[in-house]
Amino acid sequence: MNLFDYVRPASVAEAVAAGSQPGAAYLAAGTNLIDLMKGGALRPGRLVDVTRLPGLDRIETLSDGGMRIGAMVRNADLARDPRFAAAYPAVAEALLSGASPQLRNVASVGGNLMQHTRCAYFHDAASACNRREAGSGCDARGGENRNHAILGWSDACIATHPSDFCVPLVALDAIVEIEGPDGHRDVRMEDFHRLPGDTPEHETALRPGELVTALRLPPADNYSAHARYLKLRERTSFAFAIVSAAAMLRIEGGVIWSARLALGGVAAKPWRARAAENLLVGEAPTAEAFGRAADAALTEAMPSGDNAYKIELAKRVLKCALLLAADGTPRRMPALPASVFNSDTGCHTHA
Amino acid sequence: MPLSISLVVNGVRKDVVLEDPRVTLLDLLRERVGLTGTKKGCDRGQCGACTVLVDGRRINACLALADQLDGANVLTIEGLAQDDRLDPVQAAFIAHDGFQCGFCTPGQIMSAVGLIREGEAGDDVERIREGMSGNLCRCGAYAGIIEAVRDAQKHLVHSTDEDRRVA
Numbered sequence: 001m002n003l004f005d006y007v008r009p010a011s012v013a014e015a016v017a018a019g020s021q022p023g024a025a026y027l028a029a030g031t032n033l034i035d036l037m038k039g040g041a042l043r044p045g046r047l048v049d050v051t052r053l054p055g056l057d058r059i060e061t062l063s064d065g066g067m068r069i070g071a072m073v074r075n076a077d078l079a080r081d082p083r084f085a086a087a088y089p090a091v092a093e094a095l096l097s098g099a100s101p102q103l104r105n106v107a108s109v110g111g112n113l114m115q116h117t118r119c120a121y122f123h124d125a126a127s128a129c130n131r132r133e134a135g136s137g138c139d140a141r142g143g144e145n146r147n148h149a150i151l152g153w154s155d156a157c158i159a160t161h162p163s164d165f166c167v168p169l170v171a172l173d174a175i176v177e178i179e180g181p182d183g184h185r186d187v188r189m190e191d192f193h194r195l196p197g198d199t200p201e202h203e204t205a206l207r208p209g210e211l212v213t214a215l216r217l218p219p220a221d222n223y224s225a226h227a228r229y230l231k232l233r234e235r236t237s238f239a240f241a242i243v244s245a246a247a248m249l250r251i252e253g254g255v256i257w258s259a260r261l262a263l264g265g266v267a268a269k270p271w272r273a274r275a276a277e278n279l280l281v282g283e284a285p286t287a288e289a290f291g292r293a294a295d296a297a298l299t300e301a302m303p304s305g306d307n308a309y310k311i312e313l314a315k316r317v318l319k320c321a322l323l324l325a326a327d328g329t330p331r332r333m334p335a336l337p338a339s340v341f342n343s344d345t346g347c348h349t350h351a
Numbered sequence: 352m353p354l355s356i357s358l359v360v361n362g363v364r365k366d367v368v369l370e371d372p373r374v375t376l377l378d379l380l381r382e383r384v385g386l387t388g389t390k391k392g393c394d395r396g397q398c399g400a401c402t403v404l405v406d407g408r409r410i411n412a413c414l415a416l417a418d419q420l421d422g423a424n425v426l427t428i429e430g431l432a433q434d435d436r437l438d439p440v441q442a443a444f445i446a447h448d449g450f451q452c453g454f455c456t457p458g459q460i461m462s463a464v465g466l467i468r469e470g471e472a473g474d475d476v477e478r479i480r481e482g483m484s485g486n487l488c489r490c491g492a493y494a495g496i497i498e499a500v501r502d503a504q505k506h507l508v509h510s511t512d513e514d515r516r517v518a
Contacts, residue, residue, distance in 0.1 A: 006354065006372035006418045027419070034375075034414050035395050047372070049419055076408075080471075100485025101469070102462065103396060105408045106415070237484035335477035 001034075002043040012053055012179050012213060019048045020181050020209030026050050028072065029106035031099070032115040040125040041132060042116075050110070056213060059084060065219035068177075071110030071212045075165070076101070078109065088172065088220055089329045090227035090246050094164040097231045097338035100238045110212040113166060113176065113192065116203070117159035117268070118240055120144065130156045131200040145305030147242055150298075150314065152267040157200030158304035160265050161193055164338070167264035168229055168246035170272050174217050180210035189215075193269035200268070223248035223260060227329050230321040231264070231338040232313065241265035243314045244338070247321035249285065256280045256289075261297065261322075266314055273297035273318070280322075290322035291315075356421040360384055361430025369417055376420055377401045377412035380427060388428040388457045392487075399486035402458040402465070403427045409465025411485075428457035431464070440464050443503035444496070451490035462486045463500045467507055474501060 009015040019026050023045030036042040056072035059081050078084055079095040121127040121139040128137030140158050148158040174189040187205050194202055226249040233239035244264035250257040259280040261273040276297040283289040294315040301311040334342045353370045367383055380386045392400030394413045401412040404426040431438040440463050450456040472478035479500050
């Protein structure tokens with residue numbers, strides 16, 4: 001790990017001033033940043049510790065019925081908050097399907113949004129990676145790329161965004177609150193992570209010195225009865241998604257009134273599937289309708305390497321998530337959150 | 352610039368001057384405080400061998416910068432037994448052969464203590480397995496580990512009930 005200056009500011013304003021200096025990085029729990037620094041992939045000259053900034057650790061209910069989550073709320077605390085888990089069950093399930101209990105006890109909301117891709121070539125300082133070092137090339141293109149992107153990738157970068165949490169957030173139209181040198185602004189979750197294009201080094205919409213301070217979620221009562229997150233991975237626990245899907249349905253009188261769908265593990269950002277959502281409106285919640293929606297969600301998908309299998313897999317995972325959502329949100333969080341191996345959630349785990 | 356921090360480790364206050372900000376909680380425990388029970392496995396948050404409780408919650412000590420933990424209350428494997436009496440989780444690991452080489456065991460036991468305190472797994476083997484998924488065991492002693500956690504959990508729930516009745 002490189003040597004760095006450690007600073008612990010007392011306010012958001014002080015943090016932004018310190019974080020706006022060249023070479024500075026914000027440090028939350030460090031579960032991603034310290035790991036990347038140990039491997040030499042990132043070498044910030046100054047770490048600005050934001051874990052003790054006042055007011056960033058609150059979970060609040062808003063007057064419109066939505067919720068506001070401070071950027072330093074820990075993943076485990078958010079998933080266990082009874083109001084939050086009841087209002088946004090697919091988000092709680094996504095949180096509990098990510099990382100390990102030890103990591104969830106410290107990893108923060110803001111840090112989850114800011115985590116980097118798990119592309120091995122980004123992590124390996126000896127490899128070429130346009131995302132880590134602009135213009136250096138992309139060793140993933142000719143390398144081990146079976147888990148890489150199938151949507152929204154470019155010749156410059158085929159990495160995926162690793163978050164589970166962000167997938168249902170995109171489907172729910174969450175808003176990211178940001179403080180920076182030019183003051184406060186809001187960015188839609190859907191616009192927060194960027195597709196690579198020619199500039200994969202710009203991973204998010206944040207400008208230099210900007211800090212995520214909170215997340216706002218609109219009310220989602222209409223979806224809480226039929227909300228699931230499903231995550232396919234190479235082992236049942238403590239693994240990143242190969243493909244994941246958040247599916248939320250508003251079903252009344254046997255008809256789907258509206259749907260919220262997003263895919264994880266398929267692109268450099270959590271992928272909202274609006275065309276599929278629209279197809280479901282007015283349909284009965286059947287396997288056939290869900291299959292058509294899943295096909296629609298992947299029409300633009302293209303393999304970026306040895307990963308054509310992920311296109312079919314993503315369709316099946318999305319269809320399966322829709323079937324589970326139609327069955328209803330489980331009364332208790334499944335023993336294996338977001339897993340296809342759950343025996344206590346009923347049926348349909350083979351789409 | 353050196354930073355002075357103060358921690359409570361296993362009930363004892365430790366004042367430490369950190370000349371280098373790169374020191375993790377794991378390195379501080381092993382090399383500065385002299386408590387080598389907490390193990391360094393992967394040093395990257397993947398194996399769980401360095402699991403300790405910080406302010407009552409289980410975390411990976413290898414990914415926590417010591418700088419950030421000024422004022423924290425840390426419990427390591429050395430702080431678990433009361434005099435010569437093993438903690439019920441330690442006793443259950445012995446009773447159920449929850450280890451072979453023993454390298455991952457301090458982390459397994461501290462993770463189990465955290466899991467039982469979280470109170471969500473109960474007697475459900477599937478939930479215990481999922482709750483212990485942040486701790487790897489290369490010897491593959493998982494069957495004994497899960498039985499040990501299950502047994503200790505029952506014992507602790509029972510003794511908490513007893514305490515309540517006495518109170």
